[in-house]
Amino acid sequence: MTKLPRWADVVLVPLICLVIAFVFCGILIAAIGQSPLQAIWIMLEGSFGSTNGLGYTLFYATNFIFTGLAVSIAFQASLFNIGGEGQATLGGLGVTLACLMVPWPHWSLALLGSIVAGAAFGAAWGFLPAWLQAKRGSHIVITTMMFNFIAYALMNYVLVNMLRPLGSMDPASARFDKVVNLPKLGDILGLVGIPFSNKNPANISFLIAVALAVGVWALMWHTRLGYALRAFGKQEKAALYAGIDPVRITIYALLLSGGISGLMAVNAVQGGAHRLVLNSVEGAGFIGIAVALMGRNHPFGIVVASILFGFLYEGGSQLAMGTTIPREVITVLQALVILFTGALPYMVQKPLEKLFAKRGGK
Amino acid sequence: MSLMKHLLGASAALALSAVAALAEPAIIYDLGGKNDKSFNEAAFNGAEKWAKETGGTYKELEMQNEAQREQALRQLAEAGANPIVMTGFAFGDVLNTVAPDYPDTKFAIIDMVVDQPNVKSVVFTEEQGSYLAGVMAGMASKTNTVGFIGGMDIPLIRRFGCGYAQGVKSVKPDAKVILNMTGTDPSAWNNPVKGAEIAKSQQSQGADVIYAAAGGTGVGVLQAAADMNILSIGVDSNQNYMHPGQVLTSMVKRVDNAVYEAFKEGADLKPGVNVMDLKAGGVDVAMDDNNAKLVTADMSAAVTAAADKIKSGDLKVHDYMSDNTCPAGTF
Amino acid sequence: MAAQALGGRQATAAPYAIELRGISKSFGPVQANRDINIAVPRGTIHGIIGENGAGKSTLMSILYGFYKADAGEIIINGQPTAIPDSQSAIRAGIGMVFQHFKLVQNFTVLENVILGAEDGALLQSSLVRARAELEALSKEYDLDVHPDAVIEDLSVGHQQRVEILKALYRQAEILILDEPTGVLTPEEADHLFRILAGLKEKGRTIILITHKLREIMETTDNVSVMRRGTMVDTVRTSETSPEALAELMVGRKVLLEVEKRPATPGREVLKVENLTVRTEGVDRLKGVSFAIRAGEILGIAGVAGNGQSQLLEALGGIAAASGRITMNGVELPLKGHKANGQSRRAAGIAHVPEDRQTLGLIMDFTAWENVGFGYHNAPEYQQNWLFMDNAALKADTVKKMATFDVRPPILTLAAKSFSGGNQQKIVVAREIERNPDLLLVGQPTRGVDIGAIEFIHKQIVALRDAGKAVLLVSVELDEIMSLSDRILVMFDGKIMGERDPETTNERELGLLMAGMTESKGA
Numbered sequence A: 001m002t003k004l005p006r007w008a009d010v011v012l013v014p015l016i017c018l019v020i021a022f023v024f025c026g027i028l029i030a031a032i033g034q035s036p037l038q039a040i041w042i043m044l045e046g047s048f049g050s051t052n053g054l055g056y057t058l059f060y061a062t063n064f065i066f067t068g069l070a071v072s073i074a075f076q077a078s079l080f081n082i083g084g085e086g087q088a089t090l091g092g093l094g095v096t097l098a099c100l101m102v103p104w105p106h107w108s109l110a111l112l113g114s115i116v117a118g119a120a121f122g123a124a125w126g127f128l129p130a131w132l133q134a135k136r137g138s139h140i141v142i143t144t145m146m147f148n149f150i151a152y153a154l155m156n157y158v159l160v161n162m163l164r165p166l167g168s169m170d171p172a173s174a175r176f177d178k179v180v181n182l183p184k185l186g187d188i189l190g191l192v193g194i195p196f197s198n199k200n201p202a203n204i205s206f207l208i209a210v211a212l213a214v215g216v217w218a219l220m221w222h223t224r225l226g227y228a229l230r231a232f233g234k235q236e237k238a239a240l241y242a243g244i245d246p247v248r249i250t251i252y253a254l255l256l257s258g259g260i261s262g263l264m265a266v267n268a269v270q271g272g273a274h275r276l277v278l279n280s281v282e283g284a285g286f287i288g289i290a291v292a293l294m295g296r297n298h299p300f301g302i303v304v305a306s307i308l309f310g311f312l313y314e315g316g317s318q319l320a321m322g323t324t325i326p327r328e329v330i331t332v333l334q335a336l337v338i339l340f341t342g343a344l345p346y347m348v349q350k351p352l353e354k355l356f357a358k359r360g361g362k
Numbered sequence B: 001m002s003l004m005k006h007l008l009g010a011s012a013a014l015a016l017s018a019v020a021a022l023a024e025p026a027i028i029y030d031l032g033g034k035n036d037k038s039f040n041e042a043a044f045n046g047a048e049k050w051a052k053e054t055g056g057t058y059k060e061l062e063m064q065n066e067a068q069r070e071q072a073l074r075q076l077a078e079a080g081a082n083p084i085v086m087t088g089f090a091f092g093d094v095l096n097t098v099a100p101d102y103p104d105t106k107f108a109i110i111d112m113v114v115d116q117p118n119v120k121s122v123v124f125t126e127e128q129g130s131y132l133a134g135v136m137a138g139m140a141s142k143t144n145t146v147g148f149i150g151g152m153d154i155p156l157i158r159r160f161g162c163g164y165a166q167g168v169k170s171v172k173p174d175a176k177v178i179l180n181m182t183g184t185d186p187s188a189w190n191n192p193v194k195g196a197e198i199a200k201s202q203q204s205q206g207a208d209v210i211y212a213a214a215g216g217t218g219v220g221v222l223q224a225a226a227d228m229n230i231l232s233i234g235v236d237s238n239q240n241y242m243h244p245g246q247v248l249t250s251m252v253k254r255v256d257n258a259v260y261e262a263f264k265e266g267a268d269l270k271p272g273v274n275v276m277d278l279k280a281g282g283v284d285v286a287m288d289d290n291n292a293k294l295v296t297a298d299m300s301a302a303v304t305a306a307a308d309k310i311k312s313g314d315l316k317v318h319d320y321m322s323d324n325t326c327p328a329g330t331f
Numbered sequence C: 001m002a003a004q005a006l007g008g009r010q011a012t013a014a015p016y017a018i019e020l021r022g023i024s025k026s027f028g029p030v031q032a033n034r035d036i037n038i039a040v041p042r043g044t045i046h047g048i049i050g051e052n053g054a055g056k057s058t059l060m061s062i063l064y065g066f067y068k069a070d071a072g073e074i075i076i077n078g079q080p081t082a083i084p085d086s087q088s089a090i091r092a093g094i095g096m097v098f099q100h101f102k103l104v105q106n107f108t109v110l111e112n113v114i115l116g117a118e119d120g121a122l123l124q125s126s127l128v129r130a131r132a133e134l135e136a137l138s139k140e141y142d143l144d145v146h147p148d149a150v151i152e153d154l155s156v157g158h159q160q161r162v163e164i165l166k167a168l169y170r171q172a173e174i175l176i177l178d179e180p181t182g183v184l185t186p187e188e189a190d191h192l193f194r195i196l197a198g199l200k201e202k203g204r205t206i207i208l209i210t211h212k213l214r215e216i217m218e219t220t221d222n223v224s225v226m227r228r229g230t231m232v233d234t235v236r237t238s239e240t241s242p243e244a245l246a247e248l249m250v251g252r253k254v255l256l257e258v259e260k261r262p263a264t265p266g267r268e269v270l271k272v273e274n275l276t277v278r279t280e281g282v283d284r285l286k287g288v289s290f291a292i293r294a295g296e297i298l299g300i301a302g303v304a305g306n307g308q309s310q311l312l313e314a315l316g317g318i319a320a321a322s323g324r325i326t327m328n329g330v331e332l333p334l335k336g337h338k339a340n341g342q343s344r345r346a347a348g349i350a351h352v353p354e355d356r357q358t359l360g361l362i363m364d365f366t367a368w369e370n371v372g373f374g375y376h377n378a379p380e381y382q383q384n385w386l387f388m389d390n391a392a393l394k395a396d397t398v399k400k401m402a403t404f405d406v407r408p409p410i411l412t413l414a415a416k417s418f419s420g421g422n423q424q425k426i427v428v429a430r431e432i433e434r435n436p437d438l439l440l441v442g443q444p445t446r447g448v449d450i451g452a453i454e455f456i457h458k459q460i461v462a463l464r465d466a467g468k469a470v471l472l473v474s475v476e477l478d479e480i481m482s483l484s485d486r487i488l489v490m491f492d493g494k495i496m497g498e499r500d501p502e503t504t505n506e507r508e509l510g511l512l513m514a515g516m517t518e519s520k521g522a
Helices: A006-031 A034-047 A051-076 A082-103 A106-137 A139-164 A185-191 A205-222 A224-234 A238-241 A246-273 A284-294 A299-322 A329-341 A344-359 B002-020 B037-052 B069-076 B088-101 B125-141 B155-171 B185-188 B193-206 B217-227 B256-266 B299-314 C002-007 C056-063 C087-091 C109-114 C121-138 C155-169 C187-199 C213-219 C240-248 C308-315 C341-346 C356-360 C365-371 C392-405 C419-431 C450-465 C477-483 C506-513
Strands: B026-029 B057-062 B084-087 B107-110 B118-122 B144-153 B176-183 B209-211 B229-234 B247-253 B272-276 B283-285 C015-027 C030-041 C045-050 C071-076 C095-096 C174-178 C207-208 C222-227 C230-236 C268-279 C280-292 C295-299 C323-329 C330-332 C349-352 C436-441 C469-473 C486-491 C494-500
Touching: A006 A034, A006 A299, A006 A329, A034 A051, A034 C045, A034 C174, A034 C365, A051 A082, A051 A139, A051 A185, A051 A205, A051 A246, A051 A299, A051 B185, A051 C365, A082 A106, A082 A139, A082 A246, A082 A284, A106 A139, A106 A246, A139 C155, A185 A205, A185 B283, A205 A224, A224 A238, A224 A246, A238 A246, A238 C356, A246 A284, A284 A299, A284 A329, A284 C486, A299 A329, A299 B057, A299 B069, A344 C486, B026 B069, B037 B084, B037 B229, B037 B247, B037 B256, B037 C308, B057 B069, B057 C330, B069 B088, B084 B088, B084 B256, B088 B107, B088 C230, B088 C330, B107 B256, B107 C222, B107 C230, B118 B256, B125 B144, B125 B209, B125 B229, B125 B283, B125 B299, B144 B155, B144 B185, B144 B217, B155 B176, B155 B299, B176 B193, B176 B256, B185 B217, B193 C494, B217 B229, B217 B256, B217 C308, B229 C365, B247 C187, B247 C341, B256 B272, B256 C230, C015 C056, C015 C207, C030 C056, C030 C071, C030 C207, C045 C056, C045 C213, C045 C240, C056 C174, C056 C207, C095 C155, C121 C155, C155 C174, C174 C222, C174 C356, C187 C207, C187 C213, C207 C213, C213 C240, C222 C240, C222 C330, C230 C240, C240 C450, C240 C469, C280 C308, C280 C349, C280 C450, C280 C469, C280 C494, C295 C450, C295 C477, C308 C436, C308 C469, C349 C419, C356 C419, C365 C392, C365 C419, C365 C469, C392 C419, C419 C450, C436 C450, C450 C469, C469 C477, C477 C506, C486 C506
Parallel strands: B026 B057, B026 B084, B084 B107, B107 B118, B118 B272, B144 B176, B144 B209, B209 B229, B229 B247, C030 C230, C045 C207, C045 C222, C095 C174, C174 C207, C295 C469, C295 C486, C349 C436, C436 C469
Antiparallel strands: B247 B283, C015 C030, C015 C071, C222 C230, C268 C280, C268 C323, C323 C330, C486 C494
16 A cells, blocks of 8 residues: 655645644634734744743643553554543642642752652552453453542542632642742743743743653653553554563553653643642643544654644633633634644544555656 | 835734723623623623713723633733733632733633632622512412523533522422523523523413523523513622513623623722622612502512521521532423 | 567557667666566456566566657557646556555445546446446356445455456456466466456456466466566567576576485474364464474465464464464463564564564564564563664675575665565575574465575575474465475364375365365376
């Protein structure tokens, strides 16, 4: 079978998807009587035009890098973890407990503590469905989804009954001590002389996320565990032949996946909100699925796709503030881009393959 | 080339509109959205009322996610909007950190106390209004069973439910009050289907009056109650009109007045805590043509009596949030 | 003279069913077909033979409209015909039976046959007409398939006949079969060839793609030999010999018989006692006992599906079993998480599985990743406790690919992009080069071309001569007879008997394979 050249598969296909998505968005915006070009300009300008806007874009992107990597690791093992939402929620709880319970002397130590706690809580939330799948055959898609609901309920209970400061009616934890606040990206870049606004929540977690992407890449392609994960994901029966234990691999994959989902809270909770609110994840766990699909399950693709989705989020905010486009339409616009870039690359791939085959055949 | 022109033109237009935005008041609606027929819509009505009276314009924004809160506040403040009104307690924490950065901008927050020199905090005594609704429900019930459906299970909503239960028990000490919540996540504010389901379940347990304090979810509760031919009680806005003759009353929370006044005061907004209680007209039960037939003279008298006692301080309705317990029912 | 006429570029109105003229096709830098000319007379069986990767399948795909040729023309019944897609091929009277059947598993034979050829809006009328026609065809060609049988209940051989029926139902005058016997038992293969002979008698033209010389010699009228994308020669089958064809295919002299010295069995390496494998409530392997000594090849003969697969899987640590196996005097676990491929390898057992595409290789992995498959924990492939030494693995792969002549020797090519023979070479290289005490080999030459078969057989014999034990499972009797030092015959999960390859014959083994134990034969 003819295949697309790699560059076309990796660059051209997503790009075409994006263009198609924007065309549809443009039609939609025009249909409600607004100017599509102005809307796109507002989105671009708002999310990349200033370091402040860029900061927000990167802040959202950081969440998506974590959840996207989480989904992709499980996906490499052919496990569809759609529980990123719940795992990140629990990660938030872990980070919050670490930040509130321990009198950290310095943010760096607090960061280490919250990384450990966030990952541990997220991993624990991934472990149960994995164990159920490996030992009891309960399908992981169902269990991880159910665990999302359990996580919501648990979070509500914990926030309302345990973490909510007395007298507050906001179902949210107390604000963390300023000591544990993570350095803003603006401060870090300032150290090396790059001017970058620090009025946005972008923080050191972005760098952690990028480093993690490199780590995941190394794990998947340069370690025995990664090798076993991928082999198991490709051909489960063959993995047995090679002596790869399905139970262990399933559990390892979900522990890693859940742990990385949980790390999202370091950015969202410790880095951004400085407290735990209900629904601190806000769908990032699900966006992670689209990010992983669009990034072709490759860590670097995921970083790029995350920035695109960060742009969508921030651009959406800017649209809401800069135009009178209703919030619902903005959600539809975001959904359109996710649909075209995440779910429909095959629609573009086939005709493109034909085109290349024709050109190659001449 | 012409595309470039277009884009430049667009950005210029944007810049212009930003300049024009100077000194406009602004309102930010919480996640429920401005068309929730309830809390946020009441705020919207207040803003509209101001706009109509003064002919002024205002900026409005519907939240999409948590991280936007701070961004929206800062962006509006930097664009010169003044005052900036926000609906919902969820803004409290963020406002606490943002307000000091913009000392020349005035902020107003509803449903939450934020102690900053440039913030006006508007809070309502929902337990008092709910108590009156409870009195009416207790008297209207023939089955001796009434229901309460909250939105998301949070203390604020329990405050509604607890006040309501106290009101019911004050007229029928042996009445059964079924207290349910729609859910534990924010989608519970906007799930009319589930609201209708819970209403049906409460009806099957004997409830013939159901009070919905659930934002957009309440729309489903009111609809289901009307379909089952039992009574319902609306919340926040006056919802009596939605099913005339089938909504017993609405526990109105004058969010509209709060917004209207904040807008009217403009840049001279007076900071501090503003408790909108029964006495101040902040909460009440709605009486209009739509529910006139349902409200008997006895009921009317009982409500007036209870209201008077509350206003005079003779009757103190227990506030759930003061100690997280409710003497009149369990959630 | 006839041979020249067949291969020649003649424009006469000869009674050819199909002529291909100057067909060329390349995929990127790879030229799969180069200026191919064939002419197939009507009413003959025409063999196309060549090693895997010689371009046979590409050529047939062009003929069936899957690929478009870069150059050349196709002439059907004297008419130049364009075949842009498979629908046009069907209209032109071409039917194709693929190696991997394209049947809907939970449909009946009848439903499968009319699928895509429903002739009216109402399914029912099509069904009635089709049933009559199907029964007629089935009887006429001795196909022995019932229209209402559900595909998944049918044997592989019957499924193949459904494919033939499908083509006949669509009025195929020219039937192309791609490696049709690769999945069949000897009896099923014989039946197939009887069917093909019947079709030929009725005037249909058959193109048989295979790499098995015996089939060519026994069934075809003419044979075309392909090598590396070119048509080397077309000859009358009656005027050639297997040796000559093999030489044409491979491009050098090939030894069809395995040369080996008599075995010198040593100590007992593996002892199997009362081994039983139960899957889905059925005993597939029923209390088998035997032993293998160092320096011998023990062949397991049998029709596919009589427990050989389970035997290999139990020994290889893949399937849970009960009983007892002892390797070099140490008992090995048969169930639980300790019974796995890793622990077997640690015990000195290497395993070339029957199904290399689902067990032996990860098809999407590169060649070098596959060379590490099953040995990814081996210390020589580790850099440190954390990272694998991919460079070492790649270097090892380069070496193994060179030793085993894997083509193309491209490290980063995915396993699925190699031909069957080269895939098998990767597996055999990986397993044999470990110098195991015991090598389990299942169907070592299934779907493997002739050059590679010779090579793989040599490697197996060499391992034996190095004093190692080999357990060989194959459904190819020729292979069992020529390689084994002892033969066990399996039927219905049990061992029917042991025979000496020097003194037994195919007929005797055939009877045992069918479960008949009585006479010891001639």
